[in-house]
Amino acid sequence: MIYFDNAATTFPKPAAVIREMTKCMREYCGNPGRSSHKLALASAEAIYDVRCEVADFFGISKPENVIFTQNTTQALNLAIAGIACRGDHFIISNLEHNSVLRPVASLCALRGMTYDTVDATAEDADLLQEIERHIRPETRAVVMTHASNICPRILPVREIGALCKRYGILYVVDAAQSAGIYDIHMVRDGISVLCAPGHKGLYGPQGSGFAAFADDFDFERFRCSLFGGNGKNSNDTDMGHEPPDSYEAGTVATPCIVGLGAGLRYVKAAGRDKIERHESSLMQYGRDLLKDHKKVTVYLPKAQRGSLLLLGFDGISPSEAAEKLGDAGVCTRAGLHCAPTAHKALHTGGDALRVSFSAFNTPEEMEKFVLILDKILS
Amino acid sequence: MDVRVITIASQTAAIKAQRMLRKNGIRCRIVRPSPRQTPHGCGWGLQLDVYSVNAAIDFLEAADIPFGDVIIG
Numbered sequence: 001m002i003y004f005d006n007a008a009t010t011f012p013k014p015a016a017v018i019r020e021m022t023k024c025m026r027e028y029c030g031n032p033g034r035s036s037h038k039l040a041l042a043s044a045e046a047i048y049d050v051r052c053e054v055a056d057f058f059g060i061s062k063p064e065n066v067i068f069t070q071n072t073t074q075a076l077n078l079a080i081a082g083i084a085c086r087g088d089h090f091i092i093s094n095l096e097h098n099s100v101l102r103p104v105a106s107l108c109a110l111r112g113m114t115y116d117t118v119d120a121t122a123e124d125a126d127l128l129q130e131i132e133r134h135i136r137p138e139t140r141a142v143v144m145t146h147a148s149n150i151c152p153r154i155l156p157v158r159e160i161g162a163l164c165k166r167y168g169i170l171y172v173v174d175a176a177q178s179a180g181i182y183d184i185h186m187v188r189d190g191i192s193v194l195c196a197p198g199h200k201g202l203y204g205p206q207g208s209g210f211a212a213f214a215d216d217f218d219f220e221r222f223r224c225s226l227f228g229g230n231g232k233n234s235n236d237t238d239m240g241h242e243p244p245d246s247y248e249a250g251t252v253a254t255p256c257i258v259g260l261g262a263g264l265r266y267v268k269a270a271g272r273d274k275i276e277r278h279e280s281s282l283m284q285y286g287r288d289l290l291k292d293h294k295k296v297t298v299y300l301p302k303a304q305r306g307s308l309l310l311l312g313f314d315g316i317s318p319s320e321a322a323e324k325l326g327d328a329g330v331c332t333r334a335g336l337h338c339a340p341t342a343h344k345a346l347h348t349g350g351d352a353l354r355v356s357f358s359a360f361n362t363p364e365e366m367e368k369f370v371l372i373l374d375k376i377l378s
Numbered sequence: 379m380d381v382r383v384i385t386i387a388s389q390t391a392a393i394k395a396q397r398m399l400r401k402n403g404i405r406c407r408i409v410r411p412s413p414r415q416t417p418h419g420c421g422w423g424l425q426l427d428v429y430s431v432n433a434a435i436d437f438l439e440a441a442d443i444p445f446g447d448v449i450i451g
Contacts, residue, residue: 033389036422038409048393064390232388235419242444245388 002365005331007149007177007308007356009199013263017204020262021255031251032316033231043254050243050261057264058194065213067244067250074174075195075211077333078247080104080143080174083193088113088140092133093120093155094345096149098338099249100174104143106249121300121345124156126180132163141170141192146178150337151299151346152283153286154182161190176200180267180375181276181307186214192218197337201275201307202267203227203359204260207253219243231303237303267304276361279307282366289370295377299346308356313377324376325353329367382431383409383423386418386439391424397444402437404430425451430435440447 024046024166030039032047051063060066069075080103084090090104094117104115107333118130131142142164147154159172164171170192175184179194186194191214198208213219224239226247233240240246267275283306290296290311296311313321322334334353336343343350355369380406384428392408402451406426407438424445426434431448 044389232420233418
C-alpha cells in the first residue's frame, strides 16, 4: 500500500507514539485535574510535560497557554469564538479550510460581525498589501491558514504577523498543515493564537490538537465556549479566565495528549527541517514526473515548497481516479477537501486529487504512484 | 511535621508551582483540600513544611503564579 493521504492524517505513526499511549492506558491514565491520588496526578504530570514541550517547540514560555483540544477545528472554534465580539471585523483568505470559514461566517451571522476575504494565491507582497487594505478600525483579527490543505502554497506568516502587530490586531494561525513541518516560532512570527492538530505533521493520534496562545495574550477578554466541569472552583457557575483549565471543560484525552507528546519528540529527533525538505523534494519529484503528462493538470506547478500536490485529469474525474487508485492500493483524497473557496480560487471545477506526503514516504513510492496513475489514465 | 497548604485554583498551576519550588529546593506535594476550605470549592493546594511557607510565597509571587489562602494542612 502507498499512503499519500497525510494531509488528512499521517500514517503510519511512529512506534514511540503507540508505545507511549499503550503505557499510559496500561499503567496510569487516571482522570487529570480531578483527584490527587497517584494515577490522577500521573496523568496530570504527563499532560503538563506535553504542554511544556508544545510551548517550547512553538516558542512560547508559558505552558499553561497551551490548551488541548480534540483537533484543529475545535482549536480554531475556541480561538475565534473566544475573541469575537459584536461589531468586530475579521480578515480571512480564500484558501481557508471550512474550519476557519464556517466559524467566522457563523459568528458573523450570530454576533453581527463582518469579514473580508483576501486572495492568498497572489504573490506574498500582493497578499500583504491586500490584507493591509482591508484593515479597519474595528478589525479584531486576521485568521489565516499557514499552509493550504489543497495546494503547495505556504503563506508568509512572519510578515503577516508583523503587519498585525503594527496595527494592534490579533493573528490566529491555522497550522493544520504546517505544525511539525514548517518553522513556527510564535514570538518571532507575531502569532497570537496557533491552532494545530496532533495527528498530522506532529505524528500523534487522532483526537489530539491544541490552541497555543502568545505569552502576552489577554485572557480576561477571552470568552469561554465550552462549559462544564474542570475540577476547580466548582461552586462557581462562571468558568473563569485562567488558562488552560478554564477552557478545557470535561475530561481531556490523556492517552491522545501523551501520544501527541511522543509524536512531537519524534519530529524533534528526526529534524523538522529535514522532514520539510524531504516532503518538498517528494512534491517536486512528483510534479516533475507528472507536469508533462498530457492528461494531468498540476495546480501551482511552480511551487518550491510544499507537502502535497493537487492534480486534475482529462477523461476521468479526480474522484473516480481516487477510487481506482484506492483499488490499486494507493490512498489519496479527491473532492473539495472541505475548502470550497480554495477550489474556486484554483479553478479546479470543484474536484481535484490531492496527494500528500509524510516523513515515511519515499521517491520509490512516488514512481510507483505515477505508474499506477498512468495506467488508470490510459 | 507542622504543615500548611498554599491554595491554588488549578491543578496545572499547582504542577507548575511544585516544579518551580522543587528547583528552588522547597519540597511540597500537591493535595486536594476539602471544598469547604477553599472559597470557590474544589481547589488545589501545595502542602509544605510551615517553615517553608514564606519562602515559597516569595517564589510564587516572583514567578507570577496565582495562589490563594494558606490553610492548615
